[in-house]
Structures are given as C-alpha cells and as structure tokens.
Amino acid sequence: MRRILWFRRDLRVDDNRLLELGGDVLPIFIFDSTILDRLPSNDRRMTFIFTALMRLKEDLARHGCNLALFYGKPTDVFTWLVTQHSFHEVCASGDYDIYALERDRDVSHILEFNPIHDTYIFEPEEVLKNDGSPYLVFTPFYNKAKTLFHPRHQEKASFGDNHLIDFDCSHLHHIDHQQHTLLPPTLESLGFEPQTLTAHQQMTPHEKLECFAKKLSDYPKARDIMSLMGTSGMGADLRFGTISVRTLLRWLVERKKEGVDTEPFFRQLIFRDFYAMLLYHFPQLESENFRYHFKGIENVETFKAFCTAQTGVPIVDAGVRQLLETGEMHNRVRMICASFLTKNLLLPWQWGEQFFAQYLMDYDASSNILSWQWSAGTGVDPQPYFRIFNPYTQTLRFDKEGMYIKHYLPQVREVPAKFLSDETLLTHYTIIDYPKPIVNHKVSSKKALDHFKSSL
Ligand SMILES: Cc1cc2nc3c(=O)[nH]c(=O)nc-3n(C[C@H](O)[C@H](O)[C@H](O)COP(=O)(O)OP(=O)(O)OC[C@H]3O[C@@H](n4cnc5c(N)ncnc54)[C@H](O)[C@@H]3O)c2cc1C
Known part of the structure; x- marks a missing residue:
C-alpha cells in the first residue's frame, strides 16, 4: 500500500497520529491555491506556517522521512499523484469547516480518503446527549466530556515504521494544469513577504509552555487582565498543530501532580472541542443565525x-x-x-x-x-x-x-x-x-x- 500522509492541521512529528500508521509513505503539504489566492502578500500566518513546515521537514528528515511540498488545488495535486505516481490512499486528520469537508469529499472521489482522529480531544460524534443529539450548551457538554474522558484521549502517538517512497522532496511542486517545479521552496516563491513575528510567536510551542508553566496557577484570575500575558498564547500552535492537544493534556497531568489546579485551563481546551463539534453538526452556522431573525444593519x-x-x-x-x-x-x-x-x-x-x-x-x-x-x-x-x-x-x-x-x-x-x-x-x-x-x-x-x- 502506497500511502500519502497529508499534513494540514498537524504540522509536527511529535505525537502525531498520522505518523503512527507506518508503511510506504509520502508525507506532503499542499499550499492550497484556493486559500492562498485570497490572502494578502503580507499575511503573518504564512510566515508562521512556513517556519513550522521547515521545522517539520527537518524533523521528518531526522526520522529518515521527508516532506514533499505542493502548490495548487488539492484535487489537482491528488489527480497528479494518482496518475503519475500510483498512490492508493491518502490519510489526513480531521478538519470540519464547510470548505474543508467539501475539499475532503472531492479528494475522496480521486483516491481512498482515510480520516485520522488527531485535531481534537474527542471525535465529533463522541460527546452527545443521551438521546444521541449534539449539545447546544457548553456546561452540560463539559460535564459529559469529563465523564467520557479516558487515558486514551491523551495517549501519545508513536512514530510508526514509515518508509519514504522515492520522490523529489527538494522542490516545490507547482501543480496547475501543467506541473512544474520551483527551487527552492521559499515564502517569496509562493508570493508572500516574510513578516517579523513577535518574540512570543517565534518561540517553539515547548518554549511557550515553559513560560506558561509559571503562570498556570494564576490563570483563572490573570486570563482576564488585558495587560498581563496571563494565558498560554498557544492558539496558533493548536490551530496549525505544531503541538498536539494530547501533549497539552499530559503536560497538565504533570502540573496537577505538582498541586496546580489545572481544571480552568482544561475547560478552555474542551471549549475548543465544543465549538468544533457544533460546526460539524450544524454547518449552516458558518453563515446563518441559529436563533433570531435580526441580521444586523449594513453600514x-x-x-x-x-x-x-x-x-x-x-x-x-x-x-x-x-x-x-x-x-x-x-x-x-x-x-x-x-x-x-x-x-x-x-x-x-x-x-x-x-x-x-x-x-x-x-x-x-x-x-x-x-x-x-x-x-x-x-x-x-x-x-x-x-x-x-x-x-x-x-x-x-x-x-x-x-x-x-x-x-x-x-x-x-x-x-x-x-x-x-x-x-x-x-x-x-x-x-x-x-x-x-x-x-x-x-x-x-x-x-x-x-x-x-x-x-x-
Ligand atoms: C469574537 C471571538 C473570536 C474568537 N476567535 C477565535 C479563533 O479564531 N480561534 C481560536 O482559537 N479562538 C478564538 N476565540 C477564543 C479565544 O479568544 C482564543 O482561543 C484565545 O484568546 C487564544 O489565546 P490563548 O491561546 O492564549 O488562550 P488560552 O486561554 O491559553 O487557552 C488555551 C487554548 O484553549 C482554547 N480556547 C481558549 N478559550 C477558548 C474559547 N473561548 N473558545 C474556544 N477555544 C478556546 C484555544 O485553543 C486556546 O489556544 C475567539 C473568541 C472570541 C470572543
């Protein structure tokens, strides 16, 4: 089985369920032209993502793997990979907004699409009311999530027996109607200007955690004081998966052993799951009101x-x-x-x-x-x-x-x-x-x- 490992919201080697599978693999990342075309050239996130990708590429290389980078529409990239390189399957972790779900559905018509549970603590169908319907209110969702929480939700994923398929990973593969390559892969070659990130944004997720360890016990009070950096600042890392949510959970277990009340922070991580679950079950929320007809007044x-x-x-x-x-x-x-x-x-x-x-x-x-x-x-x-x-x-x-x-x-x-x-x-x-x-x-x-x- 020749397998593509498609990195999207999990830009890391450590504790990544995608890398657990093993076999003949080609790890890839796609700079999705549908998304990139809408971004201004000074988008800060591109600098963050590109830095994370270069780190991921290095870390994969240390494990005898590599990362192939593509630019184009995901369906064009997979059509090319299937026809030119005979792949059978693509594995990727969950992404639940409307664009992502449609994109994944389109890709599944080209080759077998194997979703991996990695992005959130719970799967979207895991924390439901007793009648099987989704929760609409956070507190009951949270209470149920706590009763369902099990050590496997924070278990570390191991690095499987992955064998890199022979593929040119040194180039950025530009897949439009005619495939060509750009060398070397740089932010500029993608049409973006490198941005200066803040000192905190430049830290690795583990450095951020080290800083936050000293503040965790004050989190409930300090998180609301605007002039204090009283929160973890891990939002972008969780968004792009430069750290796994399971790593954060295991880190919390260690802090709890030191006597810190970790519940307030745990609660916020569950909030993230709650919102992802809601959008998964009610995709219309992306643009429509759930209650009330009032639509606002354009000005x-x-x-x-x-x-x-x-x-x-x-x-x-x-x-x-x-x-x-x-x-x-x-x-x-x-x-x-x-x-x-x-x-x-x-x-x-x-x-x-x-x-x-x-x-x-x-x-x-x-x-x-x-x-x-x-x-x-x-x-x-x-x-x-x-x-x-x-x-x-x-x-x-x-x-x-x-x-x-x-x-x-x-x-x-x-x-x-x-x-x-x-x-x-x-x-x-x-x-x-x-x-x-x-x-x-x-x-x-x-x-x-x-x-x-x-x-x-
Ligand atoms: C109008 C509005 C828009 C928001 N947009 C986003 C967004 O696009 N992306 C985003 O991740 N968060 C969003 N939030 C939630 C929250 O503001 C951020 O998650 C938080 O400020 C990120 O900073 P932190 O990592 O230091 O948070 P911490 O307090 O350290 O929390 C740790 C993590 O828990 C999660 N979390 C914390 N609070 C919330 C919350 N209220 N809802 C959902 N998850 C939470 C985040 O993943 C966060 O990184 C929004 C909140 C509001 C009111």
Missing part, C-alpha cells in the same frame, strides 16, 4: 471606523490595533469588540467574523464563528440577545490603569487613565488625533434591544 462607514481603530472607544480601538499589529487579540477584548460591533454598531456579525478571520494568527473557523454568534446572541447559546458588554465598565474592571489601552493606542498615552473608562469624559474633552465615541453606549444598547425584540 460601511461605522464598519470602516471599527476596522481602522477609529471608533473613539479606547478599549475597542486598542484591541483592533493589537490585532492589526500582531495578529493577536486578548480574549476578553475579543468579546468586548464583538459585542460592540454587533450590538452598539448593530453591524452584521459576519462582517466582524470576516475581519477577525483576515488577521487572527489563531483563526479557526469554528471558534471564531461560534464566538461571534455567541456575542451577537444569534447562535446556539440559549442566553438571550440582551447580553451587551459595556466597554467602559469592562475597561474599569480589566484594564483600570489603562496599561493595555495605552500600549496599543499611542494617541491616549498622555491621557489620565480615568478618561479611558468614562464615556462622558471622552465625549466632552478633545483628545488630539483621537475621535470622540461614534456611539453612545446607553442609546445604542437600547436601539439594539429594540431591534432584537422586534425580530423575535
């Missing part, structure tokens, strides 16, 4: 103010600046921004989701879409639409001294911290080079409630 001007950090609401603008400058945004600030866009600005949640998708290093369709639907109050969450974050009280609670805001918003650095959480002060005083709030919180919240109520 290009206010959307532009949001995307250019010109809303005059400091915490929102600082969050957008963080996103544009680093490809990251603190979780609480993501919630505040999403609430502001969907409730105070009354814009369609899909616009915000797309904006985040464009820039987030850890962009993941399920987590992003479901989080936006949660904030808009349109998703599966039974919590009603009247959850509206007040960006000023949120600032007072989680960035009282304005350290986070001032870090990302240079215009307000000289402004006393109390201004940043006080809408009245911001409305009445002029800050040089910084706009006044484009909406009043109370007025816009009332308008949002009226709209939602009328579309029940």
Whole structure:
C-alpha cells in the first residue's frame, strides 16, 4: 500500500497520529491555491506556517522521512499523484469547516480518503446527549466530556515504521494544469513577504509552555487582565498543530501532580472541542443565525471606523490595533469588540467574523464563528440577545490603569487613565488625533434591544 500522509492541521512529528500508521509513505503539504489566492502578500500566518513546515521537514528528515511540498488545488495535486505516481490512499486528520469537508469529499472521489482522529480531544460524534443529539450548551457538554474522558484521549502517538517512497522532496511542486517545479521552496516563491513575528510567536510551542508553566496557577484570575500575558498564547500552535492537544493534556497531568489546579485551563481546551463539534453538526452556522431573525444593519462607514481603530472607544480601538499589529487579540477584548460591533454598531456579525478571520494568527473557523454568534446572541447559546458588554465598565474592571489601552493606542498615552473608562469624559474633552465615541453606549444598547425584540 502506497500511502500519502497529508499534513494540514498537524504540522509536527511529535505525537502525531498520522505518523503512527507506518508503511510506504509520502508525507506532503499542499499550499492550497484556493486559500492562498485570497490572502494578502503580507499575511503573518504564512510566515508562521512556513517556519513550522521547515521545522517539520527537518524533523521528518531526522526520522529518515521527508516532506514533499505542493502548490495548487488539492484535487489537482491528488489527480497528479494518482496518475503519475500510483498512490492508493491518502490519510489526513480531521478538519470540519464547510470548505474543508467539501475539499475532503472531492479528494475522496480521486483516491481512498482515510480520516485520522488527531485535531481534537474527542471525535465529533463522541460527546452527545443521551438521546444521541449534539449539545447546544457548553456546561452540560463539559460535564459529559469529563465523564467520557479516558487515558486514551491523551495517549501519545508513536512514530510508526514509515518508509519514504522515492520522490523529489527538494522542490516545490507547482501543480496547475501543467506541473512544474520551483527551487527552492521559499515564502517569496509562493508570493508572500516574510513578516517579523513577535518574540512570543517565534518561540517553539515547548518554549511557550515553559513560560506558561509559571503562570498556570494564576490563570483563572490573570486570563482576564488585558495587560498581563496571563494565558498560554498557544492558539496558533493548536490551530496549525505544531503541538498536539494530547501533549497539552499530559503536560497538565504533570502540573496537577505538582498541586496546580489545572481544571480552568482544561475547560478552555474542551471549549475548543465544543465549538468544533457544533460546526460539524450544524454547518449552516458558518453563515446563518441559529436563533433570531435580526441580521444586523449594513453600514460601511461605522464598519470602516471599527476596522481602522477609529471608533473613539479606547478599549475597542486598542484591541483592533493589537490585532492589526500582531495578529493577536486578548480574549476578553475579543468579546468586548464583538459585542460592540454587533450590538452598539448593530453591524452584521459576519462582517466582524470576516475581519477577525483576515488577521487572527489563531483563526479557526469554528471558534471564531461560534464566538461571534455567541456575542451577537444569534447562535446556539440559549442566553438571550440582551447580553451587551459595556466597554467602559469592562475597561474599569480589566484594564483600570489603562496599561493595555495605552500600549496599543499611542494617541491616549498622555491621557489620565480615568478618561479611558468614562464615556462622558471622552465625549466632552478633545483628545488630539483621537475621535470622540461614534456611539453612545446607553442609546445604542437600547436601539439594539429594540431591534432584537422586534425580530423575535
Ligand atoms: C469574537 C471571538 C473570536 C474568537 N476567535 C477565535 C479563533 O479564531 N480561534 C481560536 O482559537 N479562538 C478564538 N476565540 C477564543 C479565544 O479568544 C482564543 O482561543 C484565545 O484568546 C487564544 O489565546 P490563548 O491561546 O492564549 O488562550 P488560552 O486561554 O491559553 O487557552 C488555551 C487554548 O484553549 C482554547 N480556547 C481558549 N478559550 C477558548 C474559547 N473561548 N473558545 C474556544 N477555544 C478556546 C484555544 O485553543 C486556546 O489556544 C475567539 C473568541 C472570541 C470572543
């Protein structure tokens, strides 16, 4: 059996179920032209992915394997591999958004497609209600997940007896209608400019874990304080699989033995599974509301103010600046921004989701879409639409001294911290080079409630 190992969301050698199978294999990665064509040449994720791929290639070589790199549409790549190189089977780990499911279905018409369970802790059909239907609410999902959790969910995958098939892995194989090769594979040859990642983004996942080990016991409190780097910062690593979720689970077991309460962090990992499970079962959530008919009101001007950090609401603008400058945004600030866009600005949640998708290093369709639907109050969450974050009280609670805001918003650095959480002060005083709030919180919240109520 000549087997293709298709790396997608599992860019690592360590603890990878794809590499457990063994046999005559060709490990590959495809730069999918359908996805890449939509990205700007300065996309930060491409630098992250390319670095991870080069590391993967080196690590595979150390195991006597290699990684063949392709550019093109996956169906064209597999058609070429089947006709020119007689492959029978492709194995790949799960990816559940609509594009990925359709892509995999198309590939399965070309050669046998063997899905491997690796990306999440649970399989999408594993944590279900007693009647076999999917959970819509996180807490019962979490409780059930805990009862089903078994040591095999964190068992390390071994490196199988893999024999590399004779194949030229030194070139980037460009598969369009006529196959040709580019040498050597570089970011530039793919049409991208290398970006300077932050020091933290440049760390290996294990270095990040080492840093986070010192903070884990404070995680429940520190994770909400915007100026602290109180979370793991592992989002992009989990997204692209530069570390396996099982490795994180085993790491948590070790920390638990040291007496640390690991449950709050474990819970967030289960959240990731929950959202992936929801999108798998309800693919229509990718673009449609689950509850409520209210679709938002299109307004290009206010959307532009949001995307250019010109809303005059400091915490929102600082969050957008963080996103544009680093490809990251603190979780609480993501919630505040999403609430502001969907409730105070009354814009369609899909616009915000797309904006985040464009820039987030850890962009993941399920987590992003479901989080936006949660904030808009349109998703599966039974919590009603009247959850509206007040960006000023949120600032007072989680960035009282304005350290986070001032870090990302240079215009307000000289402004006393109390201004940043006080809408009245911001409305009445002029800050040089910084706009006044484009909406009043109370007025816009009332308008949002009226709209939602009328579309029940
Ligand atoms: C509007 C909005 C959009 C979001 N978009 C994404 C996205 O595209 N991709 C993404 O991975 N997360 C997304 N999140 C969830 C969360 O903000 C990020 O997972 C988290 O900020 C990543 O930072 P971290 O790795 O330091 O998190 P940590 O707190 O260290 O958590 C560890 C890991 O657990 C998972 N996790 C943590 N919180 C959540 C959560 N609320 N939902 C789902 N998984 C979670 C992530 O994989 C994360 O890396 C979004 C949240 C909101 C409110």
